Amino acid sequence: MSQLVDLVIFGGTGDLSTRKLLPALYQLHRHGLAERIGRIIATGRGEMDTPTFRTEAEGNLRRFLADNHWNEAYWSRFRDSLHYVQVEADDNNDYADLAALLNEGGAPIRLYYLATLPSLYGTICQHLDRAGAINSHSRVVLEKPLGHDLESCRAINEDVARVFSEESTFRIDHYLGKETVQNLLAVRFGNPLLHPVWKNTFVDNVQITVAEEIGVEGRGSYYAKTGALRDMVQNHLLQVLSIVAMEPPASLDASDIRDEKMKVLRCLQPITAANVKACTVRGRYDAGAVGGQAVKGFLEEAEYKDAENTETFVALKATINNWRWAGVPFYLRTGKRLSRRYSEIVIEFKKQPFSLFANDPNELTNKLVIRLQPDETITMHTLNKKPGLTRNLRLQPVELQLTDDRNDDDDSYDAYERLLLDAINGDQTLFMRRDEVETAWRWIDTIIEAWEETAMPVKSYNSGTMGPNASTALTARDDRSWYE
Secondary structure, eight states: OOOOEEEEEETTTSHHIIIIIHHHHHHHHHTTOOTTEEEEEEEESSOOOHHHHHHHHHHHHHHHSOGGGOOHHHHHHHHHHEEEEEOOTTOHHHHHHHHHHHHHHOOSEEEEEEOSOGGGHHHHHHHHHHTTOOOTTOEEEEOSOOOSSHHHHHHHHHHHHTTSOGGGEEEOOGGGGSHHHHHHHHHHHSOTTTGGGSSTTTEEEEEEEEEOSOOOTTOHHHHHTTHHIIIIIIIIIHHHHHHHHOOOOSSSSHHHHHHHHHHHHHTBOOOOTTTHHHHEEEEEEESEEETTEEEOOHHHHHOOTTGGGOOSEEEEEEEBOSTTTTTOEEEEEEESSBSSOEEEEEEEEOOOSSOOSSSOGGGOOOEEEEEEESSOEEEEEEEEEOOSSOSSOOEEEEEEEOSOTTOOGGGOOOHHHHHHHHHHHTOOTTSBOHHHHHHHHHHHHHHHHHHHHHTOOOEEEETTBSSOHHHHHHHHTTTOOOOO
């Protein structure tokens, strides 16, 4: 029988726990996948007893779960696993109380989920160790962002490494838990139709977009010190890029997959002062309308003195210097207050050398479009003959859906469900390794240094658009365009 796991959530009353972690854990119970979970112990700074926490958890679950997912029988079993302990980050006595509670339960494995400020990660780990709450089977999950730059990231990693080994450390990026991101491995390496053309001989360009309708939503002070490059590109977009561009791994083991992702990150050509203006765009949203609703501009929301130097939109032209991808631009963009919310990967294949048909070939290309949100789909855009009796053959675009729509709602899983289950089972495949995170930060730091050295401006764009005009020019200079 598999060993039981006690899961301790630091920041257990916070927004992430309320909106994502507890609903995901409830869903694992509903799907019958929680047999290894012994107790779920939420910690927080406030005074609260376990019955009160359970009552609040019930209200939040009813709020954030779909109506057809709520079930009194499942809730009854899930409720009994919930516990609450007050823990101040720097109070030795609180950690001693937590350790005593864990020792009473007897679960051999302890999984600590740190959903707090990253600056507290080292402090929490060291206090857990001093209190005797760490055993040889203990693991820790670290939420992003891991630091503000390479130096701070290394400091956090060093602090955590004094207590937890690399094999026991799970750095989470919820994008890697999405079904379609994982399906990339099957699409790329399971299909002899696609695998041979996944290289510069056939691929013209790759586009990765993460667009958000929302603004900073009360995170103005934090976001003003961070910006889109640090907040989204350093983790989400570079992780997706590394999976798209990686070589076939020796196996599906975590170490083999992460080795190949690392090779991609190491091959990223640095963006320096010499090419930063040609390869990057910074933007900041002004007031406008999103979804028919008037919204404020970032400077009105941020309330931070240096907010005018913060980008809420960034577009990049990345280059991977290896044999497979030499000459293929990877266009990345992400931003807030854009025209709609979606995330997708577009693999655009090269055009035919010349056209035999009446259409303008410049407008018709084959594309593989992998949508990550709001819906998860994979679509191949290809061409066939337009029906009719005309003498001149004309092409028309057609879409081949590669998504299995036979699965019902109960077959779909939230990213956090999958990642929590993997952490409970000790599978690190979908988690980031230390050298991955630090290599990504090294590349990002070079861009930030180049922005500062060249006084790279932050261009305004109206809320409800797809970013500043300079983003369109970024691809247009290469005679390409963003896929919309």
